[in-house]
Amino acid sequence: MLRQKAFMKKTKSGKVLKVVKEHYLRDDIWCSVETCKVCEHTEPVLSAVPSINKAFRLPHYIIPDTNIFINQIDVMEHPLITNVIVLQTVLEEVKHLSLPIYQRVRDMIANKEKRFYVFSNEHHRGTFIEKLKDESPNDRNDRAIRVATKWYANHIKDLNPRVSVVMMTDDAGNRDKATADGLQAISVKWYIEALDNTEILDMMSSAKDLDDGQKTIYDEHLSSAHISNGIKSGKYLQGKLGISSHNYLEGSIYTKINGEEGTILIVGRSNLNRAVDGDIIAVELLPKSEWRTTPTGVVVDEEEEQAEEESLKAEQEAAAATAAKEDTIMAEPEAEKATAAVEAHKLDTPQPCGKVVGIIRRNWRQYCGFIDRKSVHTPAGSSAPVNVLFYAMESKIPKIKIRTRQAHSLLGKRIIVAIDSWPRTSRYPIGHFIRALGEAGDKSTETEVLLLEHDVPFHEFSKQVLSFLPVEGENWVVQPEHFAGREDFRSLNVCSIDPPGCTDIDDALHVVPLANGNYQVGVHIADVTHFVKPGNVMDQEAASRGTTVYLVDKRIDMLPSLLGTNLCSLRSNVERLAFSCIWELNKDAEIVNVRFTKSVIASKASLTYEEAQNRIDDASMQDDVTSGIRILNMLAKKLKQRRLDMGALTLASPEVRFSLERDTQDPVDVEMKELKETNALVEEFMLLANISVARKIYEKFPDSAMLRCHPQPPSANFEKLEKAVARFGIEIDHSTSKTLSDSLDSAVLPEEPYFNKLLRIMTTRCMMQALYFCSGAQIEQEFRHYGLATDIYTHFTSPIRRYSDVMVHRQLHAAIDSSLSYGDELTDKEKMNDLCGNLNHRNRMAQQAARSSVELFTHLFFKNKTEEEEGYVIRILKNAFIVLVPKYGIEGIVYASAKVSKADSGESATAQPQPILVYNPETDCLQSTETLAEGETPKTQVQLFQKVMVQISIDDDLKGGGEGGMRQKLKMELLKPWIEGISVHGIANKDDPEAHAVTSTKKRDEAPVPAQDKKRAGKRTKA
C-alpha cells in the first residue's frame, strides 16, 4: 500500500520546499513477542514473561511516549526497566528533539539485556494512521501511539502465559483517551512508585515539582531568531562562557568586540542569567558606565544584598519554609566566597561587562559532586522525598537542586547528577540523581570522580577494538616479511633510558663514531603505526582518547596494553619494529645530515636514569653501550648549550612524587622530583628528533602537517610579577624568550637560594598553553615554539602514549616513501584541524586529571596529619594570599579576614568578615589597617615572595558542614609572621574552637608548559 507524506521546509536560502515522500505500508512487521505464533519473527526481543509491577494484574510490556524518553531517560536506562516497545513514531520524535538522547535510546536498543524492541508502527498496515483534518502533529502522534498500543493489546491477548501492554505517558489527557479506548495507561511516577525502589525514584526528573514558581528571578531568554539576528547586526556577542574558578558568579567570554578580540566579563547571578560554564551564550554589552574599572566587590556586594533581601523575605513566608532556610544558608558562604575571590589588581582601562540575553547551546553534562548536608532537613532514616542542594566537584558549576528519597544514605557519598532545566523562577538549576559512585574520600571513588570530571575515557577497550590486535598476541615476533622496506639495525648498540618501572618504552638511542670523526646518532621510536592502521576502530578509539593519562597510582592507556607495553615497547633483547631518525653529527653536535627510515632494532639494554647515570660515572664500565651513552651525553650537553644560547627557557614546576605503599597504594612519603643529567640526555635527542621531523613533514604537507606551537605570552601576563621582583632590584625582560631566559638566570638572591626556582615557577604560570595545530591553519610566523626557542616543532617521539605522534608517524612515512598510498586523513586540513582541537582538549584534561590525582594523594597523605612547613607567598588576592609549600608542591589560600562566627553575628548571617589586612593596589600587597603617615611602612604586611611558616592539615569540614563528606580541602594556617586574628598558635592550639577560618583551595593554575614539552612529564609522574 502506498501512501504519501508531505511537509513544508524552509531552506537556508529562504526558499520554501514542499517535500512529499512516498510511504509504503507492509504486512510483514512482527510483534517480536517470544510466545507469539502468528508472527514469523526469528529472533524475538520481548520475553515471554515481561516486567511485573503491582499496579497491574498481568506481566506487561511498556510502550512509552516521546516525552518519557526525553524527560526520564535516566529512569529508562535503569536495569529494572526492560521489555519496552519503542514505537517508530516515538523514536523519530526523540531523534528530532534531542540527538544525544536518541543515541542513548539507540544504545539501549542495542543492549540485548534491556529487551527494547523497535516496532515500525508507521510502516505497519494495521497501525499507520493518516493525520486528521485540524489535528496537530502532536495529537496525531499521540493517537498513533494509542493505535499501536491497541494493536498490541489485541495481538497478544490470547497468548499463553497471559501478558498485556501498558502505555506510559505523563500526559493526563492522553491517558484518559487511552483508558476510554480500553487500554492500560500509567504515568512514570505511578509506575515507578509501584516498583518500590528508592534509587530509581530519585532518578526521576521532576522539574515541575521542584520549581517553586513563586517569583521570577531571572530575565527571560530571547528567542533564537532574535539572538541570531542580534548577533548578525552586532548587537549581541556570542561566545563560550568560562566561569572563574574562584567565583562561580563571575564569568567571561572571549570574543570580538568591535573587531578586536577581547574578554567580556559577566558578573553576578542576574547578569549570568542561568548560563552554566561551557554554554554557548549571547551577550549584550552593558553601557560603559557599568563597566568595571577596579575589580572590587561592588557588583558582588549588590548580589549579596539581594541574597540577603531574598532570604529575609523568604523567612517571612511561612509557607515556603524550606526555601527560606536554603536561602539563608546559601547567602553566607556565597557572600564570603564572592568577596574573597575577587582578584584585586587595579585596572587602568575599564573592562567591558555584559549580560547574558540568551543561550545558544547548552553544554550541560552529568556532574559529580555531593549533597549539601545543611540542605537536608528531614530526620535521619526518613525516606520521604526531600529537596536538597547538590554541590558539583567543579566549583564553576552552580548548586543544583535535586529531589531525593535517599538523602541520608547519600550524605558523604560522591554522586552523579544531571541538570534537567533551569526555569526563570528557580534560583538554582533543577536536576535529578543518576547514580552514586561511592564514599567520599575513598581513593577509588575519588579517582573515578576525577576521571569523570576531566572527561577522560577510562572504560575497558571494547572487543571490537581488541580485534584489531595482531592475532599472535603476546607471541608476535618480527617475521622475515617485516624487513621489507625496513633497515636492519639489530646489530647496533641501541639502548633505552626511562624512569624506573616504565613499561611503555617508546624511544631508544644509539651512537656510532664514524671514520671522519663525526658521529652517527639514531633515535628509534616504537613503530606504532605498523599496528594501528588509519581509520579502524582501534585507531578511532586512540584518536578519541588522544593521550595516555598518568595518575599517581594508575595509568589510563591510549592503546591496548598488548601494544603499549609489549609489541610496540622497545624492550631490551627483543626484536622490535621502529621508526628511526638517523643523524650525522659533527664534534660540535651540529647536524651534517639527517634521514628517516623504518627499521628493525634489538635494544641491548633498557636502563633507568639512575642506572645510566651510574654507568657514565663508573669509570670501570667500558662496554660499548656505556661508552655510547658517554658520547651521547657529551653531544647532549652541547646541544643543550646551543639551545639555551638560542633562548630556550628553563622553567620549573613544583612537581612531587609519592612513594606508595605496595598493597594499599596509600601514599607514605612525598619527595620532590629530582632531575639527573641523563634526563637531559634523552630530552635533548628527543627535541632534536621532533624538530627534524617537523621540518620534514611540513615540507611534504605544507597545508596539513600536524605541528605544535607555543605562542609568546602577552606582556600583561608579566605585569604583576615584574612589579613584585622590582622590589628586589630585579628586572624581567620578556620581549623574547632569550631575554627572558637571561633575566631568569641573573635573578638570584644569595640569601634566598629557593628564590630563583620560585621565580621560574611563577614565570611558568605566565606562559601560554602549547597547542597542536594544522600547518595550513596558521601563518608560518606563528609556528614558533616560544619555550623551546625553535621555529618549528612537533611531537614524534611518544606514539604509544600520544595520538599526535601517531599522526606525525603517518605523515613522516608518507614523506619518505613516495610509493605509499594514504587517505585524506593526512591531507584534509579540516579534519586535521578538528583532530588538533580534540587532542588539545584531551591533553589539557589529562594534565588536569594528573594534577587532580596528585592533589588527591596529597590530601590522603595529610589525612590525620598536621605539618608545619616553610612556604612562599606567590599570589596576592584582595583579601587573601596564596602560599606555595615547596616541600610538598602544594598551594593554599590564607584568608586575610577573620570570619565572624555565626553565634556572634546572630540574626544577619551574612555579616561581612572583618578584614584584618587590606589590599594596597599600589604596592600589590596586603597591609594592616592602621592609618599611615606619608612614607611610613605599615606595621605588618604580606607581599609576594615573602617567606612564611604555615600549618597544613586537612579540612574536611568546609562546605556543607559534615564530617568526611565534602570537598576535602587542605587547610593552611599562618604561623609566622604573627598577625593578630589570622595566625594560629601552631599545633598546640589547634583545637581552639575560635580558630579563624584559614583555609585553602585547590590550585588551579596551569602547569608549566614548556616543561611538559621538553621532558616527558606525565611519564615521570609514575610511581
Added chain:
Amino acid sequence: MPSLISPAERDYILKGIECNIRADGRQRPDYREVILETGVISQTSGSARVRLAGGTDVLVSVKADIGPVLVDPETGEGADKGQIICNVECAPSASQQFEGRGADELNNELTQMMTRFLSHNTTSLTSASSTTAPSSTTSHNSNGAGGINLSKLCIIPGEQCWILYVDALVLDYGGNLVDAVFMGTRAAIFDTRIPKTEVQDLGDGNFDFEVLDDAEDTEIVEGREDMPICVTLNKIGARHIVDASPLEELCTEAKLVVAVNRSGELCGLQKGQDGGIEPSLLLEMIQFGKTLGQTLIKQLDAKIKAEADADMVKRQNGQPVVKLGFFAQ
C-alpha cells in the same frame, strides 16, 4: 490539429452554425463535457487538470514560493503585495504545429493574457499584446481583475512576500484552449494551500519569519472565489459560438475572449483574429459571454466544492485521499 480547412468543410460548418447545428451535434451556446480534477500533483501547492471531451487537456500547477516584494519605482506601489507569475506552455506533443518553436507565439499570447487577467495592475494595461490588435481590460472589484487579494500574500511589507507561480501545461489540443486554461487555473488556485508563516519582530525594524512545517496547517488563497474564467466566443458567419472545436476555430473570422467573475462582472476582454465585429453584435456577444460564464462558474464551483468536501470527509475519518490523476479515463 489540422492547419488548413477545405472550402467544402468550411461551408459545412458555416451552414451548420447558421442552422444552430454544429459538426459534433452541439448547438451554438453548448459547451462540451468538462472533466476536472484538483490536487493531481502532490508536490505542488495546488494543481488541477481540465479536459474537454474533444481532446483539449490542460494541467495547471500552482507553486507558492517566497521572494522579495516588487515595488513600482514610480508609484511606490506593491510594497505590501504578493505576486502572481503566470506561464503557459504548449507541449510539442499536443499538436503538430507546436513542434520546434511553433508554439512560441501561442505560449506568449496565453501567458500575457493570463498575467493581465489574474494579476491586474496598471502596467499591464498599457502593454499591448503582440498578437492582439485591440485590447481592453476593465476592472470592477477591489481586488483587481484577478480577484485574488494580493495584500494577503505579503509576509513582511517591503521585504518578503509569497509569489504564486501558476504554470499551465497544454498536454493536448482540441480547441478552445483559453477557456480550458482559465478553468484549470481557477480550480488550481482553489486547490492551493499556502503554508502559514509566523513573523517575528526582532527589534530595530528587523523582522524574520518561520514557515510552519505542517503541510496541513495552511491557508487558502483569499479571493479565489472572485477569480474570473474566460468564455471564448467565435464569430463564424453572422453567428457566434462557444467552445469551438479545432475545425471551427479555423473558420472563425473574429474571436472575443470575455473574462467574467461569479458576480457577472466583466474582468477582461480580448479580441482576436482579423475579422471585425459590429458594435451591436459585440455588445450581444459580451452579454452572452457574461451570462454563460456566470453559469459555468456556478457549476464548476459546485463540482470543486463537492470534491473538496469528499476529501475533507476522508481526512476526518483518517482515510487516505486517493486521486484518479493520470489513471483517469
